Amino acid sequence: xxxxxxxxxxxxxxxxxxxxxxxxxxxxxxxxxxxxxxxxxxxxxxxxxxxxxxxxxxxxxxxxxxxxxxxxxxxxxxxxxxxxxxxxxxxxxxxxxxxxxxxxxxxxxxxxxxxxxxxxxxxxxxxxxxxxxxxxxxxxxxxxxxxxxxxxxxxxxxxxxxxxxxxxxxxxxxxxxxxxxxxxxxxxxxxxxxxxxxxxxxxxxxxxxxxxx
Amino acid sequence: xxxxxxxxxxxxxxxxxxxxxxxxxxxxxxxxxxxxxxxxxxxxxxxxxxxxxxxxxxxxxxxxxxxxxxxxxxxxxxxxxxxxxxxxxxxxxxxxxxxxxxxxxxxxxxxxxxxxxxxxxxxxxxxxxxxxxxxxxxxxxxxxxxxxxxxxxxxxxxxxxxxxxxxxxxxxxxxxxxxxxxxxxxxxxxxxxxxxxxxxxxxxxxxxxxxxx
DNA sequence: GTCTATACGCTGATAGAC
DNA sequence: GTCTATCAGCGTATAGAC
Numbered sequence: 001x002x003x004x005x006x007x008x009x010x011x012x013x014x015x016x017x018x019x020x021x022x023x024x025x026x027x028x029x030x031x032x033x034x035x036x037x038x039x040x041x042x043x044x045x046x047x048x049x050x051x052x053x054x055x056x057x058x059x060x061x062x063x064x065x066x067x068x069x070x071x072x073x074x075x076x077x078x079x080x081x082x083x084x085x086x087x088x089x090x091x092x093x094x095x096x097x098x099x100x101x102x103x104x105x106x107x108x109x110x111x112x113x114x115x116x117x118x119x120x121x122x123x124x125x126x127x128x129x130x131x132x133x134x135x136x137x138x139x140x141x142x143x144x145x146x147x148x149x150x151x152x153x154x155x156x157x158x159x160x161x162x163x164x165x166x167x168x169x170x171x172x173x174x175x176x177x178x179x180x181x182x183x184x185x186x187x188x189x190x191x192x193x194x195x196x197x198x199x200x201x202x203x204x205x206x207x208x209x210x211x212x213x
Numbered sequence: 214x215x216x217x218x219x220x221x222x223x224x225x226x227x228x229x230x231x232x233x234x235x236x237x238x239x240x241x242x243x244x245x246x247x248x249x250x251x252x253x254x255x256x257x258x259x260x261x262x263x264x265x266x267x268x269x270x271x272x273x274x275x276x277x278x279x280x281x282x283x284x285x286x287x288x289x290x291x292x293x294x295x296x297x298x299x300x301x302x303x304x305x306x307x308x309x310x311x312x313x314x315x316x317x318x319x320x321x322x323x324x325x326x327x328x329x330x331x332x333x334x335x336x337x338x339x340x341x342x343x344x345x346x347x348x349x350x351x352x353x354x355x356x357x358x359x360x361x362x363x364x365x366x367x368x369x370x371x372x373x374x375x376x377x378x379x380x381x382x383x384x385x386x387x388x389x390x391x392x393x394x395x396x397x398x399x400x401x402x403x404x405x406x407x408x409x410x411x412x413x414x415x416x417x418x419x420x421x422x423x424x425x426x
Numbered sequence: 427g428t429c430t431a432t433a434c435g436c437t438g439a440t441a442g443a444c
Numbered sequence: 445g446t447c448t449a450t451c452a453g454c455g456t457a458t459a460g461a462c
Contacts, residue, residue: 014446030331032245035437046447047439053445056438115326118243125386151403154389155396158379159403166375167367173338176367183368190364190372194407227427248455259429264457266427429462440451 015053017043019067022060027106031061031119058119065120068111072131080134086142091188093135094164098180101168109172112165135161149197160191228266230256232280235273240319244274244332271332278333281324285344293347299355304401306348307377311393314381322385325378348374362410373404 021043025034036057040047054060079092101108116126126132136157142148148156164187170176234256238247249270253260267273292305314321329339339345349370355361356369363369377400383389 030245030328033331036439037437048447049445051439113328115243115328118246125388127383127386127388149406152396152399154380154383155376155399155403158383158400159376162377162379163368163372163375166371166378170340170367170371173340175338175340183365186365186368187371190368190407193362194403249457250455260457261429262427269456427462429460431459431461433456433458435454435456437454438452441449442447443449444445444447 014045014049018045018050018053018060019064023064023106023110026061026064026114027109031057031114061116061119064110065114065116068107069126069129069131071107072111073134076131076134080138085147086138086145087147087192089138090135090142090160090191093138094161094187095181095184097164097168098184101171102179102181105172108168112168113172146197149195159195163187163191227258227262231258231263231266231273232277236277236319236323239274239277239327240322244270244327274329274332277323278327278329281320282339282342282344284320285324286342286347289344289347293351298360299351299358300360300405302351303348303355303373303404306351307374307400308394308397310377310381311397314384315392315394318385321381325381326385359410362408372408376400376403 018039022034022039025038025042034057036047036050039057039060040050043050050056050060054063075096076093079089079096082089082092084092097108111126116123136153139148139157139160140153143150143153143156148160150156167176167180167183167187171180231252235247235252238251238255247270249260249263252270252273253263256263263269263273267276288309289306292302292309295302295305297305310321324339329336349366352361352370352373353366356363356366361369361373380389380393380396380400384393
């Protein structure tokens with residue numbers, strides 16, 4: 001995610017100052033608890049500039065969302081273009097997400113925690129955006145290539161990425177105290193253990209008989 | 214979750230009418246896009262009643278949150294009290310969550326999707342609330358009892374419940390079109406495959422060597 | 427306890443000078 | 445393009461009758 005660093009760390013141009021200020025405030029207080037005046041104050045620009053550049057508060061959120069989504073997509077595409085197995089691609093994506101959660105927490109928080117449909121009503125949910133569909137596609141290719149045990153695509157994809165995404169949520173909420181990167185190896189191990197295509201399910205616990213309620 | 218049905222399906226008393234109306238509106242439009250007038254109109258009560266009962270909009274959200282959290286906790290406790298293995302307890306919790314996602318979607322949506330810290334600033338995040346800690350405790354007991362392969366508690370718990378929670382999110386966002394219950398068996402199978410304590414990790418893919426960025 | 431009418435503050439947005 | 449001053453509307457909350 002090269003350009004993203006530019007946005008986040010060197011806030012010289014006006015657009016960037018506004019976006020970085022908005023990102024920090026949105027994550028800290030939530031979109032609806034931040035006024036345009038707050039952003040203006042934090043970014044050291046005038047209200048007029050904000051309206052000139054982004055047309056309003058929703059415009060900021062929108063620009064931020066698409067910008068970060070685009071960076072996310074580029075990261076995924078970068079991984080796809082590398083000469084790796086599909087399993088390794090999944091691993092690398094998870095590693096990048098873990099590292100970003102630690103180094104650029106607000107970016108991940110904005111993308112995962114924000115309820116974008118509240119201010120982007122016509123947009124599809126983030127789960128159906130390109131980067132996420134790409135992730136599911138990688139899993140599917142892994143199945144087709146015989147690297148991953150076959151199964152329903154949704155279930156397999158959720159099994160591969162669900163644990164890691166859950167860890168990110170717990171970390172962002174402050175429930176997990178240690179950096180995620182130190183859990184990386186074990187997370188990866190947990191994911192793929194049992195995901196080998198030829199493996200036979202052994203000693204699976206029987207489903208409880210009486211399940212009604 | 215017995216009392217919950219009372220709240221949701223028979224909105225006779227004033228409190229319940231207000232809470233159910235608020236739940237529906239909050240989930241549909243988001244907390245900040247709902248005014249007290251909207252709730253008042255939907256619930257067929259006056260504004261005065263709302264302020265008498267709950268003290269304001271935040272009061273409604275708070276009451277709703279704690280009420281549903283309590284129901285959630287009772288469900289978990291019910292499962293804990295049953296004579297089941299810890300694995301089966303996890304399974305049953307997931308089944309209940311899947312069924313509730315289908316039959317009482319708004320309840321699950323409110324608990325999982327809402328950013329409660331925006332209107333309950335001093336409360337701990339939901340991930341650290343009693344029901345969630347109980348779920349992690351069940352996993353820990355499973356490890357101690359030799360039912361589940363040992364490992365870091367966070368990682369193991371996220372592996373057990375992460376995939377299912379991810380499926381719920383995808384379903385709530387409308388990305389998954391079919392009822393979750395039909396995926397239940399495969400989800401459970403995916404979770405426990407490879408989680409057997411004595412199992413040796415076979416043919417794990419090597420971690421990519423060059424991981425820097 | 428329930429209701430209506432009203433007040434007040436905040437926030438998003440604009441107008442117009444520079 | 446940038447800024448300041450100002451407006452208009454909405455939404456929370458209250459006052460007071462019933």
